Structures are given as C-alpha cells and as structure tokens.
Amino acid sequence: xxxxSDFLTVRGIRTHLLKGGRGRPxxxxxxxxxxxxxxxxxxxxxxxxxxxxxxxLGFGESERPDWLDGIDDLVFHYVDLLDxxxxxxxxIVGTSLGGWIAAAFAVAHPERVDRLVLAAxxxxxxxxxxxxxxxxxxLETTLQRLFHDPARAAQILPAEYGAEVIVRGYHEYxxxxxxxxxxxxxxxxxxxxxxxxxxxxxxxxxxxxAVLPPPHADAFAALLPRATLxxxxxxxxxxxxxxxxxxxxxxxxxxxx
Amino acid sequence: MQFYYxxxxxxxxxxxxxxxxxxxAWVTLPxxxxxxxRGHRLxxxxxxxxxxxxxxxxxxxxxNEHHQNAYGTMPSPNLMAAALVxxxxxxxxxxxGNAIGLREHPxxxxxxxxxxxxxxxxxxxxxxxxxxxxxxxxxxVNPTYSRExxxxxxxxxxxxxxxxGPFTFEGKHYRVRYANIWPRPLQQxxxxxxLPSQGSPETIAFGARHRYPFVSVFTPYAxxxxxxxxxxxxxxxxxxRAAPEQLGFAVATYVAPTDAQARRExxxxxxxxxxxxxxxxxxxxxxPGYLSEDTLRRFLxxxxxPPSELSFEELEREGYVLVGSPRTxxxxxxxxxxxxxxxxxxxxxxxxxxxxxxxxxxxxxxAREVMPHFRRRPGVRTAARDRTTRSRR
Numbered sequence: 001x002x003x004x005s006d007f008l009t010v011r012g013i014r015t016h017l018l019k020g021g022r023g024r025p026x027x028x029x030x031x032x033x034x035x036x037x038x039x040x041x042x043x044x045x046x047x048x049x050x051x052x053x054x055x056x057l058g059f060g061e062s063e064r065p066d067w068l069d070g071i072d073d074l075v076f077h078y079v080d081l082l083d084x085x086x087x088x089x090x091x092i093v094g095t096s097l098g099g100w101i102a103a104a105f106a107v108a109h110p111e112r113v114d115r116l117v118l119a120a121x122x123x124x125x126x127x128x129x130x131x132x133x134x135x136x137x138x139l140e141t142t143l144q145r146l147f148h149d150p151a152r153a154a155q156i157l158p159a160e161y162g163a164e165v166i167v168r169g170y171h172e173y174x175x176x177x178x179x180x181x182x183x184x185x186x187x188x189x190x191x192x193x194x195x196x197x198x199x200x201x202x203x204x205x206x207x208x209x210a211v212l213p214p215p216h217a218d219a220f221a222a223l224l225p226r227a228t229l230x231x232x233x234x235x236x237x238x239x240x241x242x243x244x245x246x247x248x249x250x251x252x253x254x255x256x257x
Numbered sequence: 258m259q260f261y262y263x264x265x266x267x268x269x270x271x272x273x274x275x276x277x278x279x280x281x282a283w284v285t286l287p288x289x290x291x292x293x294x295r296g297h298r299l300x301x302x303x304x305x306x307x308x309x310x311x312x313x314x315x316x317x318x319x320x321n322e323h324h325q326n327a328y329g330t331m332p333s334p335n336l337m338a339a340a341l342v343x344x345x346x347x348x349x350x351x352x353x354g355n356a357i358g359l360r361e362h363p364x365x366x367x368x369x370x371x372x373x374x375x376x377x378x379x380x381x382x383x384x385x386x387x388x389x390x391x392x393x394x395x396x397x398v399n400p401t402y403s404r405e406x407x408x409x410x411x412x413x414x415x416x417x418x419x420x421x422g423p424f425t426f427e428g429k430h431y432r433v434r435y436a437n438i439w440p441r442p443l444q445q446x447x448x449x450x451x452l453p454s455q456g457s458p459e460t461i462a463f464g465a466r467h468r469y470p471f472v473s474v475f476t477p478y479a480x481x482x483x484x485x486x487x488x489x490x491x492x493x494x495x496x497x498r499a500a501p502e503q504l505g506f507a508v509a510t511y512v513a514p515t516d517a518q519a520r521r522e523x524x525x526x527x528x529x530x531x532x533x534x535x536x537x538x539x540x541x542x543x544x545p546g547y548l549s550e551d552t553l554r555r556f557l558x559x560x561x562x563p564p565s566e567l568s569f570e571e572l573e574r575e576g577y578v579l580v581g582s583p584r585t586x587x588x589x590x591x592x593x594x595x596x597x598x599x600x601x602x603x604x605x606x607x608x609x610x611x612x613x614x615x616x617x618x619x620x621x622x623x624a625r626e627v628m629p630h631f632r633r634r635p636g637v638r639t640a641a642r643d644r645t646t647r648s649r650r
Contacts, residue, residue, distance in 0.1 A: 136284065136394055138540050163557040170553055173545035174401050181399040 001043040003051075007061070010080045016061035017054035017081075021046025025087045026255070027078070028053040029098030031119075031238060032134070032176050033146070033156045036060030041240040044248035045093065048256060052090075054081060056101070058175030069178055071123075071187060075105045082112060091255055095119040095240055096212075097176070100190070107193045116201040117251045118220070119239035120212055124194070125186040126219045132211045133184070135177060139169075148208040148236035155241060185212075194223040201227040202254040204247055206235030228254070258594055258631040261317040261351055261603040262310035262620065263507060265329040266303045266337070267534055269610030270295060275533060282536045283326040283391040296330070302613050304337070308344050309617060310605070313624040317349035317382065319603060321453070322356045324388075325395040328534035335369040342377045350377060353453040353472065353507075353603070354384025357414065358406035359398050363431060366410070367417040367438050374442040381444070384451040384472075385411055390547040391537060401546030404459065406430050418447035453507065456484035457552050465491035465499070472505030472603060477561075478576025478593075481506055485597050501600025506593065510579045510604035512586050512622040522615060523580045524569045529609030531564045531572060579604065583626035590627065602631075 003020030018038050026049035028042060035055040045051050056074055058064030067073065078101070082090060091114045094102030099121025106113040125131075134142045143153040158165045201224050205217035214231065221229040230250055235243045268291060272278070279286055307318045320337040323329035331337055334352045341350055350373065355366045374381040387407045393400035409428040413436070416426065422437030442448050452464045453472040461484060464471045471488050473481040485504050492499040509530060511523035543553065564577055572578050579586060590602065605623045607616035 135544055136540065138538065163554055166557060167550050167554050170543075170545060170548070171550060177399060177545035178401040181401070182397050 001046045003038045003042065003046065008081065008084055010077060010084060013057060013065050013077070014063040015054055015057070015077075015081060017052055018042070019050070019052055021049055021051045023049050025050045025052055025085075025090050027082070027090045027092045029092060029094035029101050030056065030059070031096035031098050033238070034241065035172065037156070039155065039241060039244070041244045041248050044244065045251065048252050052085065052087075054078075056097070056175070058178070059172050064171075064175055068175070071101055071104050071179060072108070074101050075108050078105055079109060079112070088112070089114050091115040091117070093117040093119070093251060094121060096122050096237065097180070099123070103194065103197070104187070104190055106197055106199055107190065110198060113199050115255055116199050117204070117254060118201060119204045119247065120206060120209055120217070120237050121203075121220060122180070122185045122212060123187055123190045124216065124220055124223070125183070125191070126215050129213055129215045131185065134211070135181065145210045146236055146238050147242050148206060148234055149242065152242050156238070191223065194220075195225060197224055198226065200254075202250065203227050203229045204239050204250055205229065205231050206237060206239050206242065207231050207233050208235060209237045211237035258501070258599065259316040259601050260605070260628050260631070261319050261349075261601065262307065262315040263319040263353075263603045263606040264303060264307055265321065265323075265534075265606065266300070266331045267530070267609055268327040268330050269529070271327060271533055280536070281538055281541055282328055282534055284394050284541050286327055288325070290327070291330075303607070304340055304344070306607055306613070306616055306620070307341055310620055311345045311348040313621055314628060315348060315605070315624060317351045318345065319351040319353045321353045321384070322386070322388070324359075324392045326391065335373060338373050338381070339376070342373060349380050349382050351382035351451065352384055353451060354386040356386050356388030356392060357410035358403055359388040359392055359396055360410070363410035363413045364417060364433060364436060364438065367414040370448060371418065371438055371440050371442040374444055374448050375440045379443040379448075381448045382451055383448045384453050386453055389542070390544045391541045393544055393547060394541060399546075400544040402430065403547055404549075408463070415447065418442050451505070456480070456487075457549060458487065459549065461487045462491050464488060465495060468497075468503065470503045470505055470601060472507050472601060474507040475509070475577065481576070482597060485599070489598070499598075501598055504597060504599040505601030505603055506597060506599045507603035508579045509577070509608050510586070510619075510623065511608065512581065512583055512619045512627065514582060514622075516581045516585050519580050519582060520569075523578070523608070526609040526611040527572060527578050527580070528569055531567065531577070534609060535565055583622055586623070587627045587630050590631065594631070
C-alpha cells in the first residue's frame with residue numbers, strides 16, 4: 001500500500017506524519033520505538049482506512065519544543081493536528097506509549113473520538129507488579145524484552161549504526177524520559193479518569209508481555225466501562241509489530257463493526 | 258599553588274567475585290554488601306586522614322557527594338564537612354560539591370553551607386555539581402532536567418546568600434515565596450563557589466562567566482588541558498584573564514620513596530578506583546538527556562576507551578593518575594603548573610582499597626617533600642631551579 005510522508009506546522013511546531021489509504025480517518029500512534037516507520041500493520045490498516053501516523057513530538061522527524069514535558073502536551077498537539085487536517089472525529093490505534101496518549105486524548109476530548117484500539121497501553125501502574133525499567137537496562141536487553149520472539153526485534157532497528165544514529169536514538173530516548181521518567185510510565189490522574197471513557201475500546205495484550213506484564217491488561221480493562229480485552233498468545237509487548245496479522249484482523253473487525 | 262587533600266570515602270570491601278558477579282558499583286550494587294560495623298571504623302579512619310592532612314600542611318580538605326555506590330560513601334558531604342569543622346582550625350573545607358540539582362530543595366543547601374561557614378569561621382568552599390548520571394536513577398530525578406535544575410538551583414542559592422530576605426523565587430523547578438535563610442554565610446558576599454567537573458562546554462562557559470574556579474576531575478591530562486584552555490579563552494572573550502586560583506586540577510596521586518615503589522604500591526588501589534569503583538555501564542553513566550547531544554557526539558567521534566578498560570601503564574600515560582617519587586611528582590607538577598597555569602591542585606587522598614597507613618605515608622611525603630617547593634614565602638627561596646615560581650614572585 002502506497003504511503004507518503006508529510007510535514008505540517010502545528011502551532012509553529014514542525015510535525016512529521018506518514019499517510020496512506022482512503023476512507024474514514026484513523027489516527028495511529030506509535031510506541032516508544034518505531035517512529036517514522038510504515039510497518040506491515042500500517043499497510044493492513046490502510047487497506048480499510050485513511051491512516052494518519054504522526055511522529056510524536058521529539059520522535060522521528062518531528063521537532064521537540066522546549067515546553068514538551070507531559071502526555072497532556074501531546075494530547076493538545078493532536079487536537080491541533082486533527083483541526084489542521086480538518087478531521088472532526090477519529091478512531092485511534094495506539095501502542096504502549098501511543099496507547100497511553102490515545103487513552104488520555106479520549107478522556108480529555110471524548111467528542112473527537114469514535115473508537116479506541118489500545119495495544120498494551122502504558123499509563124497505569126498495578127501495585128505489586130514489577131515493570132521492566134528500560135532506562136536502567138542496555139538497549140540490547142530491552143529489545144529482547146519487547147518481543148516474545150527476539151528475532152522480531154530486527155524490524156525496529158536502524159539498518160546501520162553510526163555516531164549520528166546513536167545521537168538520534170539518544171534524542172528520542174531523551175524525549176521518552178522527559179515524558180515518562182517519573183512517575184515511570186504512568187499518570188495517577190489517568191488511572192483516576194479512565195472510568196469516564198465511554199468509547200468502545202479494544203484492548204489487545206501479548207500473553208508474554210515482559211514490559212507491562214498481563215496483570216496490567218486486566219487492570220486496564222477493569223478501569224474501562226466498555227472495553228473488550230483480547231490476549232494474544234506468542235506475543236510480547238510490541239503487539240502490532242510482533243503479531244501484525246492477528247492484531248490488524250482484530251482491529252479491523254472491531255473498527256468496522 | 259594551593260594543595261587540597263581529596264577524599265572519596267570508598268567502600269573497599271567488595272566481595273571476591275565482584276568483577277564477575279556485578280556489572281556495576283552503582284545503582285544496583287546491593288546495599289547488603291555494606292557492613293555498618295566495618296563502616297563505623299572506616300568512616301573514622303577516613304575522617305582521621307582528613308584531619309591529619311590539615312596537620313601536615315594541606316591548604317584544604319575536600320569532601321564530595323555521591324549516592325548509593327561503592328565508589329564514594331558520602332551521600333551528604335555537608336555532614337562530613339560538619340564533622341571536620343570542629344576538629345580542624347586552619348584548613349579550608351571544600352565541599353566538591355553539593356549535587357544541587359539532585360536535591361529536593363536547593364535552599365537546604367544554601368542553609369547548610371551558611372551554617373558550615375558560620376561554624377567554621379568562614380573556611381567553606383562551596384562546590385556545585387549536577388550529580389552523575391547514575392544518581393538520577395538512584396534518586397528518581399529526571400535526567401533530562403539535570404542542567405536546568407542545576408542552573409536554577411544555583412541562582413536560588415546565590416540569591417539566598419546575597420539578597421536581603423525575605424524574597425520570592427519562582428522558577429520552573431523551585432518556588433519559594435519567603436526565601437530568608439538563617440544563618441547567612443559569614444564570608445561576604447558569599448563562600449567561594451567552585452565547579453568540579455569533567456567539563457561540558459556549557460559548564461565551562463557558565464564557570465568563566467561567574468569567575469568560579471573550575472576544577473578538572475579524573476579526566477585524561479589532554480582533556481584537562483583542553484578544558485582549562487577553553488575556560489581561559491572564554492574568560493578572555495569576557496574581557497578578563499583567568500587567574501591561577503580559578504584553574505584547578507584533581508588527580509589521583511600517590512608518592513613513595515622511589516618511582517618503582519610508588520608504582521608497585523599504588524597500582525592495585527588505582528586499578529580498584531577505575532575498574533571497580535568506577536565500574537558503570539553506559540546506560541547508568543549517560544541516562545537519556547543527561548548528556549547534551551553535542552557532548553555525546555563528541556564522545557562517540559573521539560572513540561576514547563573508558564578508564565575502566567585501561568591498564569595501569571595507560572592510566573599513567575594518559576595522565577589519569579600521578580604516581581612516583583617525591584622528585585618525579587614535584588617535577589611533573591612543575592611542568593603541569595607551567596603547562597596549565599593552575600593555582601589549585603587537588604589530590605593526595607586515600608585511593609580505592611588502599612590501607613590507612615599507606616595513605617598516611619603518601620600524604621606525608623607529598624606534604625613534606627613536594628608541597629614546600631610550591632609555597633611562596635617572602636624572602637625564602639624554596640627552590641631556585643623552579644623558574645616558574647621565581648618569575649611569579
């Protein structure tokens with residue numbers, strides 16, 4: 001499926017997005033890895049929707065403004081982006097960090113959201129369940145952790161490593177730390193507000209998720225009044241990258257129901 | 258030249274299998290490995306060494322802040338300075354430094370330094386540091402704010418020391434509506450501020466702008482030279498010439514009667530310092546945002562080996578350490594002073610797992626046989642052959 005790359009200036013901030021497909025708009029929010037990447041799951045979704053896949057500010061080719069320091073900044077940014085694209089209502093697919101942003105967006109702007117597909121969304125904490133600390137581990141260990149089948153990790157790796165690629169990666173990691181260092185990958189307010197969500201929501205979680213282990217799936221589902229939880233076998237944390245077909249089948253069924 | 262005795266207060270009793278079993282002396286090294294009973298004896302030995310350094314003639318005694326590691330067991334340097342205040346009477350007490358951006362509130366640092374300054378009769382030097390990468394993991398502080406917290410904390414502390422209170426401070430990270438510290442510092446306008454650092458360009462420019470002495474710490478000699486040159490150039494751009502008192506050099510130092518003996522005796526302890534105490538994996542050393550992207554790029558392109566991977570000979574050659582007979586160390590310091598223009602030398606402390614008596618002997622030899630050569634006493638020619646000293650008299 002053809003896709004193209006676009007730059008938009010959103011309230012003065014240069015924002016990069018990938019677009020492909022036709023039909024109803026679908027906002028696809030990337031996880032902490034894999035910005036500026038048109039993956040097979042984008043392709044499958046673009047067969048049914050007009051996919052809009054922006055790089056979060058400070059990731060991929062999108063600029064990082066000085067004021068960016070929380071998920072709510074990204075929520076406002078995406079309101080502005082939808083306005084600029086003349087999209088009134090949208091369904092959102094978000095993975096991990098992207099799932100957190102999607103849920104926060106829907107909580108804050110319910111009138112703009114049709115349906116949500118959240119793949120192992122971050123954003124909540126479950127007492128007593130340890131979470132993997134990706135800031136306290138080498139990247140190689142983290143990549144192993146993100147997938148049930150570590151061989152799958154290659155798809156989110158750069159083709160080659162040089163000083164500039166490492167500096168670029170450090171830049172994105174810095175954005176991630178700015179957003180998620182403390183509290184680590186959650187927002188107590190989100191936990192408190194998730195029960196307000198009225199949108200039909202599909203939660204998809206990998207049974208072998210070693211970053212946000214399955215008790216997070218149950219806890220997230222329990223907070224949402226209209227959620228369906230689907231656990232995928234043989235699947236780690238980055239669901240749409242590891243089980244692209246199974247994930248997109250579930251998502252498309254749910255979004256077109 | 259002024260001589261400062263530097264102490265890290267390391268935890269030398271690492272288990273035999275440390276090299277194999279643990280990938281870091283920081284952050285995750287289990288604190289079960291710390292034995293408070295041995296710690297009691299050790300702290301007292303360390304404080305004895307610092308007090309001894311005053312008696313044998315050092316100009317200043319240095320303590321410093323590090324958290325949750327075996328490299329340096331001084332999470333509160335101000336506590337150690339307080340322990341020294343009442344047991345010393347002449348030496349400067351240099352806190353090198355307080356990690357001001359790591360603290361919940363910088364006013365606490367402003368208060369404690371003011372207390373120490375008043376208690377000591379104005380003997381305090383107040384170093385400021387950002388804290389190293391690891392410590393942002395250990396204390397939960399977001400490393401992406403490290404630099405801005407440092408600068409903001411500095412501004413608040415300096416105002417608290419110098420501006421009549423109460424005043425209001427409303428920054429991004431710290432806010433207080435009634436800043437009004439009691440006591441105020443004794444030294445006016447405030448205790449000297451030093452910047453111990455491995456030297457990012459930002460820190461150097463900041464130091465030169467405020468005329469804060471810059472002390473290059475535990476970095477290769479070539480790097481020290483580059484940093485101090487950058488400082489001098491920055492000063493010139495600002496329209497003044499950096500004085501020797503503004504330029505400091507901190508290096509692990511060991512002195513024994515002969516070069517061979519000094520090398521033999523120092524080697525295991527220096528290797529302990531760099532291979533065990535400073536065993537830090539990259540993801541602890543440089544958490545996201547702790548380094549500027551320019552610094553990271555410069556580091557990657559330079560392709561330097563971390564000191565933990567260097568042999569003792571390489572550490573010597575690169576100038577990470579200064580080891581030798583009194584004559585060798587003296588000659589080297591003459592060259593260094595001439596080459597760098599420094600007026601502050603920081604070294605001479607107990608290194609790594611060095612035993613107490615070795616540390617005392619080395620410090621005594623440095624004090625007795627090296628330091629006098631660098632003293633400027635009117636009418637006394639300490640060493641006629643040192644042309645640098647003579648011409649500056």
